[in-house]
Each structure stands twice: as C-alpha cells, then as structure tokens.
Amino acid sequence: MRQRIGVEHLKAPITNQEVEGALAKAERAVKDLSQLPDTWLDFCNEKLAITSESLGFLIRQRVQLHKRGYPSRELDYLKLIERQIEELKKVYLSFYRLAPGLIHQLRGREPEIYAWLTLQKELGSEFDNLLCGLSLLEELDAQTAMVIVTQSPVENMDSVMSELIEGKAKSSTFYFEYLRVRQALSVALIKRWHKAEIIRSNIALPLLALQDVEEGIEWINDNANTEQYLFERLITKRDRGTWFRQCFGIFHLPPTH
Structure with missing residues (x-):
C-alpha cells in the first residue's frame, strides 16, 4: 500500500x-x-x-x-x-x-x-x-x-x-x-497547497470535504448547485436518505406537459 x-x-x-x-x-x-x-x-x-x-x-x-x-x-x-x-x-x-x-x-x-x-x-x-x-x-x-x-x-x-x-x-x-x-x-498537504494558492479551491476543497474536513464541507454547501458536487454532498451528510429525498424527491421533478 x-x-x-x-x-x-x-x-x-x-x-x-x-x-x-x-x-x-x-x-x-x-x-x-x-x-x-x-x-x-x-x-x-x-x-x-x-x-x-x-x-x-x-x-x-x-x-x-x-x-x-x-x-x-x-x-x-x-x-x-x-x-x-x-x-x-x-x-x-x-x-x-x-x-x-x-x-x-x-x-x-x-x-x-x-x-x-x-x-x-x-x-x-x-x-x-x-x-x-x-x-x-x-x-x-x-x-x-x-x-x-x-x-x-x-x-x-x-x-x-x-x-x-x-x-x-x-x-x-x-x-x-x-x-x-x-x-x-494527505489532508495537511492539501490544506498547505490550498493556503499557498497553488491549488484552486474548486479542486482542493471538495477533496477535503470527502475527508470530513469542516472547511471543505462548508465550501461544498456554499458553492454547490443542483447536481454539482453531488457525490461530495451526499457523502458529507449525516442523514443522507432524508437529504437526498429533499433535494431530488418527486416534488423536485420538472413538470410534464
């Protein structure tokens, strides 16, 4: 490994x-x-x-x-x-x-x-x-x-x-x-390069979110729209089932004509 x-x-x-x-x-x-x-x-x-x-x-x-x-x-x-x-x-x-x-x-x-x-x-x-x-x-x-x-x-x-x-x-x-x-x-290395502005936020912070780092989770919640960063958002939610139904349940489907 x-x-x-x-x-x-x-x-x-x-x-x-x-x-x-x-x-x-x-x-x-x-x-x-x-x-x-x-x-x-x-x-x-x-x-x-x-x-x-x-x-x-x-x-x-x-x-x-x-x-x-x-x-x-x-x-x-x-x-x-x-x-x-x-x-x-x-x-x-x-x-x-x-x-x-x-x-x-x-x-x-x-x-x-x-x-x-x-x-x-x-x-x-x-x-x-x-x-x-x-x-x-x-x-x-x-x-x-x-x-x-x-x-x-x-x-x-x-x-x-x-x-x-x-x-x-x-x-x-x-x-x-x-x-x-x-x-x-490692988390420390990602944080270091993000702070030094070597790696951009939209690349570094989703990875930190997947590592359950609060800074990354907050960034995901503030910057994600609809299906953007869906995997990261799903992984970081405590009650994933409820959150998914609220965001993508039947009431959120587009109307049919």
Missing part, C-alpha cells in the same frame, strides 16, 4: 528551472548521437521504430482495458500484454545503455512510449529521467497519461510530484490529480 505524503515528507521544492535542466541534459544526449557512425544510427533507429510500433499497440490495448473498468491482474489477456511489454522493454534498455540519446529522442517521436519508459523503475530511478517523463504527461491523452502514472513502479514518484507542486512547477494541477488517483495526498 502506498504511503500518503505528509508535509513532513517534503524535501526541497523542485522548480521549473530544475525541470528545464533535466530537459537540456536529455537534449545534449540526443545531440551526442551525431558521434555515432551513420550506419549504426540507422540500424538503431530502425530497430527502435519496429519495437515502438509493437509497444505502442500494447500500451493502447492496456489503456482500452482500463477504460472499460479497472481490470483484474488475473485476466489472461492482460497477463499476455504485460509479458510482451516486459520483453520489449529490454530492447529499449539495451539501446539506453548504448547511448541514452537513442531513448531521449523518442520524446518528440513517440511521446507516450517515452513517458512510459522514463516512468519505469529502470530509467525513472534517475532523477533527471523522471523529471523528463513527468513534464511530458500533460501533453498526452489524459487517459493514457493516467494509466502510465497509476501503474508506474518508481518508488519516489509521489514524493517528486509533491515537490514539483511545492516548487510551483508547470503542470502542478495535473500532478495533484495524479496524486489523488494514486491515493497519496
């Missing part, structure tokens, strides 16, 4: 400048590819293109399964996908060991695959690689990005995303949502 990130777990904030530094380092690695013989580079790119075609298909299949509902890990087709993905990952790791730029060039060519690779433990354990991958997520299809993030095995990813938010880095709202889905947010 993942640990919720508390204020006491925060280290130094990670700023946009540090992210830009990681991206610049990756770009230098791509430029270093010019030192490879053209025949070697052509061979590597051809193999990467073939591998990326297969991996891209498997990632899309995985996303489709999640769109239908969180699938059981015992699903035979999902097991097959995972085995094939692990085999293909070995190809990328071999090329990374040969020249990191071979992988970093995928950021522009195959962004979904690049994000997935840099959020795997083999590459994501390197801080700069992790920053490169996280900085790309906002540009991906939302569902694809969410699947990549929720399934990432990188141990310190929640801490890094928290420190990016703390540093007011770009995409902070997206990182907050990823942390929410990964169930890594």
Whole structure:
C-alpha cells in the first residue's frame, strides 16, 4: 500500500528551472548521437521504430482495458500484454545503455512510449529521467497519461510530484490529480497547497470535504448547485436518505406537459 505524503515528507521544492535542466541534459544526449557512425544510427533507429510500433499497440490495448473498468491482474489477456511489454522493454534498455540519446529522442517521436519508459523503475530511478517523463504527461491523452502514472513502479514518484507542486512547477494541477488517483495526498498537504494558492479551491476543497474536513464541507454547501458536487454532498451528510429525498424527491421533478 502506498504511503500518503505528509508535509513532513517534503524535501526541497523542485522548480521549473530544475525541470528545464533535466530537459537540456536529455537534449545534449540526443545531440551526442551525431558521434555515432551513420550506419549504426540507422540500424538503431530502425530497430527502435519496429519495437515502438509493437509497444505502442500494447500500451493502447492496456489503456482500452482500463477504460472499460479497472481490470483484474488475473485476466489472461492482460497477463499476455504485460509479458510482451516486459520483453520489449529490454530492447529499449539495451539501446539506453548504448547511448541514452537513442531513448531521449523518442520524446518528440513517440511521446507516450517515452513517458512510459522514463516512468519505469529502470530509467525513472534517475532523477533527471523522471523529471523528463513527468513534464511530458500533460501533453498526452489524459487517459493514457493516467494509466502510465497509476501503474508506474518508481518508488519516489509521489514524493517528486509533491515537490514539483511545492516548487510551483508547470503542470502542478495535473500532478495533484495524479496524486489523488494514486491515493497519496494527505489532508495537511492539501490544506498547505490550498493556503499557498497553488491549488484552486474548486479542486482542493471538495477533496477535503470527502475527508470530513469542516472547511471543505462548508465550501461544498456554499458553492454547490443542483447536481454539482453531488457525490461530495451526499457523502458529507449525516442523514443522507432524508437529504437526498429533499433535494431530488418527486416534488423536485420538472413538470410534464
């Protein structure tokens, strides 16, 4: 089970400048590819293109399964996908060991695959690689990005995303949502970022309401209209049945003609 990130777990904030530094380092690695013989580079790119075609298909299949509902890990087709993905990952790791730029060039060519690779433990354990991958997520299809993030095995990813938010880095709202889905947010951390105006009220306070925090409940009651924030309002009511009937009972139905 993942640990919720508390204020006491925060280290130094990670700023946009540090992210830009990681991206610049990756770009230098791509430029270093010019030192490879053209025949070697052509061979590597051809193999990467073939591998990326297969991996891209498997990632899309995985996303489709999640769109239908969180699938059981015992699903035979999902097991097959995972085995094939692990085999293909070995190809990328071999090329990374040969020249990191071979992988970093995928950021522009195959962004979904690049994000997935840099959020795997083999590459994501390197801080700069992790920053490169996280900085790309906002540009991906939302569902694809969410699947990549929720399934990432990188141990310190929640801490890094928290420190990016703390540093007011770009995409902070997206990182907050990823942390929410990964169930890594503590009440104290949500309050801290809301107070610092890093995370807006309409994002932070409904979450606090679900944690039975009075500040969040009051905000929901003051700002919700009709079906807006229905789930949060229902959860925070002591007598849910009575409240629901009062708001959505037969007397509140629109007249028929």
